[in-house]
Amino acid sequence: MSSEPLIFELSSPGRRAFDLPALDVPEATLPGALRRGRAPELPEVSQLDLVRHFTHLSQRNMGIDTNFYPLGSCTMKYNPKVNEDVAALPGFANLHPYQSGDTVQGALEVMFELERWLAEISGMDAISLQPTAGSQGELTALFVCRAYHEKKGRRPRKVLVPDSSHGTNPASAALCGYEVETVKSDDKGHVDLEDLKARLSPDVACLMMTNPNTVGVFEKDVRAIAAMLHAVDAQLYYDGANLNAICGLARPGDMGCDMMHFNLHKTFSTPHGGGGPGAGPIGVKEHLRPFLPVPRVEKDASGYHLKEEGFPESIGRVRCFYGNFGLLLRGLVYMRALGGDGLPEVARGAVLNANYLLALLKDRFEAPYGDRCMHEFVLSASRQKRENGVSALDFAKRLLDFGYHAPTVYFPLIVPEALMVEPTETESKETLDAFAEVLRGIAREAVETPELLRQAPVNTVVGRLDEGKAARQPNLRWTPCPPPPA
Amino acid sequence: MPHPYLPLTDHDRAAMLKAIGEPAVDSLFDSIPPDLRLGRPLALPGHLSEMELAREFGRMAGANRPVSSLESYLGAGAYEHYAPSVVRHVLGRSEFYTSYTPYQPELTQGMLQAIWEYQSMVCLLTGMDVSNASLYEGGHALAESCLMACAATGRKKVVLAEGLHPEYRQVVKTYAGPQGIQVVEVPQAASGAADLKALEAHLDQDCAALAFMNPNFFGCLESGADLAGLAHSKGALLVACVEPVSLGLLAPPGDFGADIACGEGQPLGIPLSFGGPWVGFIACRQALVRRMPGRIAGITDDNRGQRAFVLTLQTREQHIRREKATSNICTNQTLLALAATVTLSALGPVGLQEVATQCLSKAHYLAGLVSRVPGVELPHAAPFFCEFTLRLPVESAGVCRAMRGQGILAGVELSRFDKARPRDLLVCATETKTRAQLDRYAEVLARAIKEAA
Ligand SMILES: Cc1ncc(COP(=O)(O)O)c(C=O)c1O
Numbered sequence: 001m002s003s004e005p006l007i008f009e010l011s012s013p014g015r016r017a018f019d020l021p022a023l024d025v026p027e028a029t030l031p032g033a034l035r036r037g038r039a040p041e042l043p044e045v046s047q048l049d050l051v052r053h054f055t056h057l058s059q060r061n062m063g064i065d066t067n068f069y070p071l072g073s074c075t076m077k078y079n080p081k082v083n084e085d086v087a088a089l090p091g092f093a094n095l096h097p098y099q100s101g102d103t104v105q106g107a108l109e110v111m112f113e114l115e116r117w118l119a120e121i122s123g124m125d126a127i128s129l130q131p132t133a134g135s136q137g138e139l140t141a142l143f144v145c146r147a148y149h150e151k152k153g154r155r156p157r158k159v160l161v162p163d164s165s166h167g168t169n170p171a172s173a174a175l176c177g178y179e180v181e182t183v184k185s186d187d188k189g190h191v192d193l194e195d196l197k198a199r200l201s202p203d204v205a206c207l208m209m210t211n212p213n214t215v216g217v218f219e220k221d222v223r224a225i226a227a228m229l230h231a232v233d234a235q236l237y238y239d240g241a242n243l244n245a246i247c248g249l250a251r252p253g254d255m256g257c258d259m260m261h262f263n264l265h266k267t268f269s270t271p272h273g274g275g276g277p278g279a280g281p282i283g284v285k286e287h288l289r290p291f292l293p294v295p296r297v298e299k300d301a302s303g304y305h306l307k308e309e310g311f312p313e314s315i316g317r318v319r320c321f322y323g324n325f326g327l328l329l330r331g332l333v334y335m336r337a338l339g340g341d342g343l344p345e346v347a348r349g350a351v352l353n354a355n356y357l358l359a360l361l362k363d364r365f366e367a368p369y370g371d372r373c374m375h376e377f378v379l380s381a382s383r384q385k386r387e388n389g390v391s392a393l394d395f396a397k398r399l400l401d402f403g404y405h406a407p408t409v410y411f412p413l414i415v416p417e418a419l420m421v422e423p424t425e426t427e428s429k430e431t432l433d434a435f436a437e438v439l440r441g442i443a444r445e446a447v448e449t450p451e452l453l454r455q456a457p458v459n460t461v462v463g464r465l466d467e468g469k470a471a472r473q474p475n476l477r478w479t480p481c482p483p484p485p486a
Numbered sequence: 487m488p489h490p491y492l493p494l495t496d497h498d499r500a501a502m503l504k505a506i507g508e509p510a511v512d513s514l515f516d517s518i519p520p521d522l523r524l525g526r527p528l529a530l531p532g533h534l535s536e537m538e539l540a541r542e543f544g545r546m547a548g549a550n551r552p553v554s555s556l557e558s559y560l561g562a563g564a565y566e567h568y569a570p571s572v573v574r575h576v577l578g579r580s581e582f583y584t585s586y587t588p589y590q591p592e593l594t595q596g597m598l599q600a601i602w603e604y605q606s607m608v609c610l611l612t613g614m615d616v617s618n619a620s621l622y623e624g625g626h627a628l629a630e631s632c633l634m635a636c637a638a639t640g641r642k643k644v645v646l647a648e649g650l651h652p653e654y655r656q657v658v659k660t661y662a663g664p665q666g667i668q669v670v671e672v673p674q675a676a677s678g679a680a681d682l683k684a685l686e687a688h689l690d691q692d693c694a695a696l697a698f699m700n701p702n703f704f705g706c707l708e709s710g711a712d713l714a715g716l717a718h719s720k721g722a723l724l725v726a727c728v729e730p731v732s733l734g735l736l737a738p739p740g741d742f743g744a745d746i747a748c749g750e751g752q753p754l755g756i757p758l759s760f761g762g763p764w765v766g767f768i769a770c771r772q773a774l775v776r777r778m779p780g781r782i783a784g785i786t787d788d789n790r791g792q793r794a795f796v797l798t799l800q801t802r803e804q805h806i807r808r809e810k811a812t813s814n815i816c817t818n819q820t821l822l823a824l825a826a827t828v829t830l831s832a833l834g835p836v837g838l839q840e841v842a843t844q845c846l847s848k849a850h851y852l853a854g855l856v857s858r859v860p861g862v863e864l865p866h867a868a869p870f871f872c873e874f875t876l877r878l879p880v881e882s883a884g885v886c887r888a889m890r891g892q893g894i895l896a897g898v899e900l901s902r903f904d905k906a907r908p909r910d911l912l913v914c915a916t917e918t919k920t921r922a923q924l925d926r927y928a929e930v931l932a933r934a935i936k937e938a939a
Contacts, residue, residue, distance in 0.1 A: 003792055004596075007603050007831050018570045018832040020840050024921040025851035027843060031869055034707055036737050039835035040610040047572060050831050054576040054600070061596035063584030071586055078491055079584050082536050087759075091547025094554040097564050097761035098898045100890065103556075106549030107760050120530055132622035132762070133817040135804070146664055171804035171814035175633075177664035180809040218517040249515060250523050265817065269491075271580075273821030274597040275587035275619065275781065277763035293660075316660040320563060320625040320653040320750075321761025333543060339533030342489055348511045349492050355514055356502040372514065396590065406590050411805070428493040429502060460592040462788040470786035470798040474775070476616050478606035 003461070004056045008478045011043035017050045041480035060461050061274070062405060068431050070357075072376045072408035072420025073166065073214060075244050075266035080337065083269065083330035092329055097321040101305055107325065108304030111297045114281075114332045118262060121335075121343065122240075123253020124283030128292045129323040134241060135168035136318060137261025137280030138208070140293060142176035143315040144259060144284060145206050145235050147291040151313065156205040156234065162191050164215055164412040169208040169239060178205060185414055189215040189369045191225060202232050210239040211255070212246070212374035214412040214420070216354070226256025235259060235288075243267045244424070245351055245375035248344030252283075259284045264331035271330075279327035291315055295322065349425030350375040353432060357423050360436035364443040368415055376422035378415050379407075384446045385417050392417040394453035395442060401459040402438045489533065553758065553895065557923055559852075561873045561914025562703065562898040563624065563651045567731065567841070568918055569755040570832040573825050583821055587781070591796040592788075598795035601783040601820065604827040611733045611830070612726075612747040613740020614769035619781035619797075620823040621815065624750025625657035627766030628697065628727050630779045630813060631748045632658050634770070635695035635723040636667055637812070638777050643668040644695045645688050647680040647713075649702030650727060652903045658697075667694075678706035678866025678875065680713060689720045695746075697725035701732055705849075705873035705912065706866050710742030718743065730754050730767070730826070732871045734842030739769075746770045755829030756822055765822035776802060779813030781820075844917035845872035848924060852915045855928035861935060865910070873914040875900070880938040882911045888934040894927060896934075 045053070063069070069076035087093065095107055115127040131137040142159070149156055159173035162183050170180040184195040191209065207229055211219045219225070226236045238252040238260035244267045252260050264270045265278035272278070284292065290313040295306040306322070338346060351374055358367065358377045365379035381392040396406030396419070408420040423432055445452050457463065488495075494502075499511060508514055515523075534542065553566055560566070577583065581596065588594035588601075601619045608617035621627045632644045644662065646655050648671050655671060662669050670688050675681035680698055689696060696717035700708045710726060717724040725746045726739035731753045739747035751765040752758070770778060776799065784798035804811040833841060849872040857864050861879030878885055882899045889896040900910035915924065 004599065006599070008606065016834055016837055017572065018834075018837050020837070020844060020917060023844055023847055025847050025924070028847040028850035030707075030735055030846065030871075033709070033711075034736055034869065036733070036735055037741065039839055040607075040733070040738070042607060042610060042833070042835045042838060043831050044834045044836070045831060047832070050572055050828070051575070053831075054572075054828060055579065057596035057600050058576070058579035058581040059596065060594075060599070061581040061585055062593040063581045065580035065584045069586065071589070074586050076586060079580075080491060082539055084578075086539070086543045086547075089544070089547040090552050090554045091550045092552075093757040093759050094552035095550055095760040096553050096558060096560045096566070096758050096895070098560050098562055098902070099551070099553070099558075099895065100886070103551040103890070103895075104760065106546035109546055109549065117530060120528055132626070132819075133815075135814045135816045136622060136626075139814055143660060143664065166816075167804035167806070167808050167811070168814050168816050170809035171807075171811040174809040174811075175661075175665075175814050177666065220517060220519050220522075223519075223522065246518070248524070248528050250518050254524070255522055263817075271583045271821075272586045272817070273583050273819075274585045274594070274824070275601075275820030276818040277821060278817040317625070317653060317656040318660055319623055319657055319762075320651070321623075324762040325760040326757070326763050329543075333539055336531070336534050336542065337491070337536070337539055338489070340528035340530030342492075342533040343528060343530075345489065345492055348514075349494055351514050352494065352499065352502055352511050355506045355508070359506045372517070374517070397592070400590060400592050405586075405593060408589075426491055426493065429498040457592050461595055462592055462792055462794040463790045465591055465788050465794050465796050466786045467796055467798070470784040470796050471800075474616075474782075474799060475785040476605055476775075476782060476798075477602070477609045480610070 004060060006478060007043045007045065007053050010045050010049050010053060013044055015044045015046050017045055017047040067403055067405055068427060068435055069405040070407050070421045070423050071405055072422040073241055075422060075424055077269055077424040078426035079269055079271040080334060083333045086333050087326045087329050105303050108297055110329050110332055112299055112304055114328055117335050118281055118283060121247060122260060122283045123251030124260065125286040126289040126292060127281055127283050129281045129328050130293045130318055131261065131280040131282055132319055132324055133276060133278040134261055134263045134280045135172055137282045138168055138172035139175055140318045141237055141259040141261060141282045142172055144288050144291040146176060147313065147315050148288055149205055156203050158204045160199060160204060160207040162209065164213055164414050165208060165210060166214060189213065189217040190219055193221060197228065200228060200232055204232060204234040206235040206237050208237040208239060210242055212242050215369050215378045216373035216376045217369055218374055222255040241266055242375060245347055247347045249347050259288055264327055268331040269334040270327045277324050277327055279324045279331060293317055346425050353423040353425055353427060357421060357432050357436060361439060364440050376420060379419045380415050381417040381419060388446045388450045390446045390450045390453045392419050395419060397464060398442045398453045398456040400457040404435060556893050556895055558895040559897050559913045559915060560895050562912050564758055565753040565916060566758065566918055567753050567916055570829060572832055573755040573828045576828045577821060577825055582824060588797060595795055598783050600824050600827055602795050604823045605783060607827060607830045608767050608769050611730055611738065612769045613738030614747050615772040616775045617767065617769040618778050619783055620818045620820060621766030621768055621780055622819060623762060623764045623766045625654040627748035627768045628654045629658045629661040631725045631746045631768060632695055632697060633661060634746060634777045635725060638774055639694040639723065641692050641694035642666060643692045644697060645670045645672060645685060645693055647685060647698040648673050649680055649704060649708065650697060650699040651703045677868040678704045679868040680708050682712055682716060686716055689716060689722060691720060693720055693722040695723045695725045697727060699727040701729060701871040701873065704866055704875045705870040706868035707871060710737060710739065714743035731842055731845060734838035735846065751826040754826035756825050763819060763822055765819040765826060777812055778802060780815045780818055841917050848915040848919050849874060852924045852927060855924065856931060859928060859932045859935065872916055873912060876911045876913050878909045878911060878935060880935060881908045884938045885934045888937060889930055892930050894930055
């Protein structure tokens with residue numbers, strides 16, 4: 001497929017892709033000083049040119065609907081079509097956030113029900129649907145944590161994160177004004193209890209933990225960890241990115257966790273949109289409820305209500321309105337499709353698929369955390385790097401040649417040459433077999449013809465990119481030619 | 487149980503367990519200590535078939551009265567515009583919407599190019615040098631802008647003109663507090679525009695940013711040039727929170743000297759959807775680019791000499807810098823940035839100007855009509871774009887209820903934000919309203935007021 005011009009390169013003055021009815025009221029004008037001198041140099045294209053351009057761009061993109069996407073930590077499961085249809089219903093899509101309560105009872109019911117489902121699934125006591133994505137959920141919960149300590153007259157300064165944690169964890173902690181301290185993992189991939197113990201003090205506000213963690217291992221000592229934290233009145237945060245592994249089988253709220261976020265765009269099938277939108281609701285235990293964001297959705301005999309007042313200890317708002325409602329809605333549609341009986345089957349399928357794929361691959365790669373995993377596993381290409389001079393990145397790029405999205409690479413940071421694989425439960429055995437065969441074949445190529453990996457990809461619309469140049473000579477936008485002199 | 491989303495059969499499971507070397511699926515969960523397992527079914531209803539889902543969610547959708555079934559004059563940060571058909575069709579391409587953040591650029595050139603085109607259009611619209619790939623929404627974009635200004639200046643105070651949407655200001659306060667950043671809110675002048683004298687009194691050498699909204703929350707237009715002069719005289723940055731459709735007519739932030747421009751992209755073809763998902767935009771001067779939060783797409787070459795797109799300047803970001811990142815944002819609102827890009831491409835410079843002119847003209851026509859209704863005042867003298875404040879002779883609640891009975895959502899009651907404004911209504915008219923509808927609004931309003939009095 002040849003390259004697609006920029007939409008600006010398709011532009012020709014005088015074309016248009018959309019028209020308006022004639023103005024049926026007198027034309028108003030603005031005071032001269034406030035007016036724009038020159039129209040913005042947006043493209044001028046016909047409607048067909050526009051449609052072809054964006055259709056071509058879509059053909060230069062890969063999604064779950066077209067290819068297997070075993071991107072670890074991202075839970076790239078099938079995004080059911082009915083979710084999209086429901087979200088497009090005018091009764092949901094065309095609601096203004098400031099309509100009176102009597103005209104939005106259905107939307108408020110969706111929010112109320114979703115909170116109920118998330119509370120039961122997580123074992124948490126109260127839910128806020130407001131955060132927009134996982135990382136905003138982390139930040140919101142840390143704001144809550146801070147407010148909780150402050151109410152007790154305490155100002156602990158530190159947040160602990162395991163060295164296997166996702167980058168958003170320390171970034172959120174810093175954004176919330178905390179110092180970040182890293183806790184080591186032991187050789188099984190668990191949080192190192194000795195190192196944790198050594199770091200605990202009344203100056204610790206919180207530990208942020210993912211469970212199963214980012215190497216795909218269940219933190220079996222989570223209760224003991226919670227008890228250690230609670231002994232110094234620190235809180236245990238549960239990063240819910242990996243909830244797919246245990247959904248309906250075990251609950252963060254029963255493990256001693258005090259607060260958590262959900263990624264509806266992972267566990268609950270809402271599409272990732274090429275980088276968003278997501279939805280990152282949080283759940284907290286009773287003692288943290290007073291600090292949750294406003295407004296809160298409540299139900300009484302007269303119906304559903306959004307309540308803003310009567311929460312003097314609330315942290316306020318982390319965004320406008322009520323969250324990414326369209327995604328909250330899709331998440332609930334998915335949960336209802338699976339039901340209380342189906343959600344545990346999701347976790348079972350996810351864990352079975354991951355273990356099966358690991359079984360098919362473990363003789364070809366180092367598997368630093370053994371031959372069992374939860375919903376995802378991390379392989380290392382260290383041996384290939386050492387012996388054949390090919391890296392995890394080379395494996396990733398070669399997979400693209402065979403029509404697969406690559407696993408997550410170089411994360412978590414504690415595994416050298418990491419390849420993090422998460423198949424999800426929506427993939428069939430046949431898909432996993434085919435993928436494993438290709439990856440095993442690439443492992444063979446790594447030994448026999450390593451240059452095939454280093455040159456990859458060759459079958460994609462572009463080859464390997466000069467990322468250094470992109471950063472050294474940033475070209476971040478189109479710049480119009482200066483207008484001709486008058 | 488066989489389920490449409492779950493492909494594994496009993497036969498598959500048996501073969502897979504054999505390959506793994508486990509007797510049962512549940513033994514794969516042995517690493518979870520028994521006392522941490524739920525040990526009971528979830529207390530939730532059972533699964534639903536697709537037809538049941540359609541019925542159940544159809545019922546809930548039917549319990550709402552969307553603006554498309556009424557005549558809505560609600561604005562206040564959420565605007566009803568006509569979205570060209572092409573937008574929905576492009577967004578429905580599942581190669582776009584089922585993809586992840588473009589971490590493997592060789593497979594995701596399409597979305598990367600679309601992001602780069604989005605960044606370009608945000609720059610062209612705002613007159614700024616560089617844009618990122620999107621933030622969560624307008625309030626978040628303002629908060630990140632303020633944090634960016636604090637980091638760039640090394641100062642810890644921001645001054646917000648109260649013409650900024652009250653919820654936007656709340657978001658700034660939530661984000662600023664834990665970092666010890668002081669937030670000062672300065673009331674507007676009687677004209678409805680920013681009070682330059684009062685702002686000047688609060689601006690000092692500790693101030694990182696002066697932030698304002700244009701058109702402001704009350705619909706009034708601000709003088710960006712005066713505000714820029716004020717901010718810069720104290721070494722503070724000017725943060726302009728702007729509405730994108732209005733930029734079809736209004737001077738862009740880059741022209742009046744703003745350092746950071748931000749705002750909400752919802753008016754660019756994005757459904758109201760009860761407040762989200764929308765898209766926050768942020769753009770800045772070149773000198774500030776390395777303080778920018780979030781993803782940025784750039785152009786480079788591939789090893790075949792072709793032009794190619796890639797996420798760049800990533801040393802600002804959480805996955806590389808962890809606690810030293812400029813922001814914690816990871817998943818953003820890319821699909822909605824795509825919607826804005828398609829909308830702006832469909833409108834082009836002429837169409838955008840026409841939409842803006844129609845909004846301006848319809849709102850002014852309506853303002854002219856309602857100002858002749860006995861007892862009704864327009865309390866603000868400042869010029870406005872497509873939204874204005876009405877002061878009724880009676881409380882707004884009863885009037886709005888009566889008009890709702892006639893199928894009209896009359897406006898956003900300002901008592902919602904300020905108990906001291908029980909008679910004020912914020913009224914918005916966009917290109918979606920016809921002259922006949924505007925005439926009817928004025929008639930129904932006059933009747934509702936008479937009945938309430
Ligand atoms: C383990 C983990 N934590 C947090 C996040 C952040 O979530 P989001 O991208 O929704 O902000 C991610 C997602 O990439 C993740 O994998």
